[in-house]
Amino acid sequence: MSKGLFISFEGGDGSGKTTQFRLFAEYLRNRGFDVVTTREPGGTRISEKIRNLLLDPECTEMASTTEAFLFAASRAQHVEELIRPSVDAGKIVLCDRFVDSSIVYQGFGRGLGESVKAINDYAVAGLYPDATFLLDISPEEGRKRNGKTGKNDRLEKQSMEYHTMVFEGYRKLAAAEPDRFIVIDASAGIDEVAESIVKAFEQRYPDLKPQRK
Numbered sequence: 001m002s003k004g005l006f007i008s009f010e011g012g013d014g015s016g017k018t019t020q021f022r023l024f025a026e027y028l029r030n031r032g033f034d035v036v037t038t039r040e041p042g043g044t045r046i047s048e049k050i051r052n053l054l055l056d057p058e059c060t061e062m063a064s065t066t067e068a069f070l071f072a073a074s075r076a077q078h079v080e081e082l083i084r085p086s087v088d089a090g091k092i093v094l095c096d097r098f099v100d101s102s103i104v105y106q107g108f109g110r111g112l113g114e115s116v117k118a119i120n121d122y123a124v125a126g127l128y129p130d131a132t133f134l135l136d137i138s139p140e141e142g143r144k145r146n147g148k149t150g151k152n153d154r155l156e157k158q159s160m161e162y163h164t165m166v167f168e169g170y171r172k173l174a175a176a177e178p179d180r181f182i183v184i185d186a187s188a189g190i191d192e193v194a195e196s197i198v199k200a201f202e203q204r205y206p207d208l209k210p211q212r213k
Contacts, residue, residue: 003087003088003090004034004086004087004088004089004090004091004092004093005087005092005093005130005131005205005208006083006087006092006093006095006127006128006129006130007092007093007094007095007129007130007131007132007133008094008095008096008097008098008100008129008131008132008133009021009024009094009095009096009097009132009133009135010097010098010100010101010132010133010134010135010170011134011135011136011137011170011186012135012137012139012142012163012166012167012170013142013143013146013163014137014141014142014143014144014145014146015135015136015137015142015145015186016135016137016145016186016190016193017096017097017135017186018039018096019190020133020135020184020186020190020193020194020197021037021094021096022037023190023194023197024094024133024194024197024198024201025037025094027194027198028092028094031210032210033091033092033210034090034091034092034210035091035092035093035094036082036086036091036092036093036094037094037095037096038078038082038083038093038094038095038096039095039096039097040071040074040075040078040095040096040097040098040101041054041055041070041071041074041075041078041097042074042078043078043082043083043095044077044078044081044082046074046077046081047074047075047077047078050070050073050074050077051074053070054067054070054071054074064106064110064111064112065112067106067110068102068106068110068112068115068116068119069119071101071102071106071120072102072119072120072122072123073123075098075099075102075120075123075124076122076123076124079123079124079125079127083095083127084127087127095129098128098129098132099117099120099124099128100132100170100173102116102120103116103117103120103169103173104165104166104169104170104173105166107169108165108166108168108169108172109162109163109165109166109169128180129180130180131180131182131201131204132180132181132182133182133184133197133200134170134173134174134181134182134183134184135184135186135193136170136171136183136184136185136186136187137185137186137187138167138187139160139163139164139166139167140160141187142163142167143160143163182197182200182201182204184196184197184200
């Protein structure tokens with residue numbers, strides 16, 4: 001594998017996305033792949049500082065356009081400093097959220113529309129995931145799960161109407177790009193969802209072998 005792979009994980013709050021992200025990274029490492037795991041917003045020192053601001057529950061006055069530009073700024077640094085160099089070095093980069101999150105949370109959820117994709121196209125300079133796992137779950141079920149964890153960041157506190165728009169936005173993106181999106185039913189148990197992800201990956205990349213040093 002001369003050039004690496006870039007795989008993102010997406011899903012609404014409470015989808016179990018981060019748990020599955022970690023399990024999949026463990027699966028790849030056990031197979032001998034050189035894996036870089038990262039997240040958005042965040043992933044680098046500068047990007048993590050922006051993350052803290054974005055998710056601060058006290059920043060209730062943040063304008064939607066400010067939010068969108070901060071996500072894009074964090075992402076630009078992330079791509080430049082970590083993601084692109086790692087992919088170019090032949091590694092598999094797994095990212096917990098990427099541009100699709102901005103499109104659904106700010107584009108659909110905040111009503112900013114196509115402008116969100118436009119600023120992110122500039123931020124990532126053409127780098128998009130080779131594959132995206134979408135953990136599909138209804139916002140009602142996601143909220144029930146989140147209620148059990150006690151999570152309360154600024155975005156998770158948004159209304160059910162907002163999270164419904166996010167849910168519908170993800171499905172629209174997946175329908176528009178079926179070659180990139182791999183939709184996984186996230187309503188099943190943790191082990192079953194993990195098995196579905198591995199099976200889908202092996203079907204997508206049957207000949208992928210780790211580099212031997």
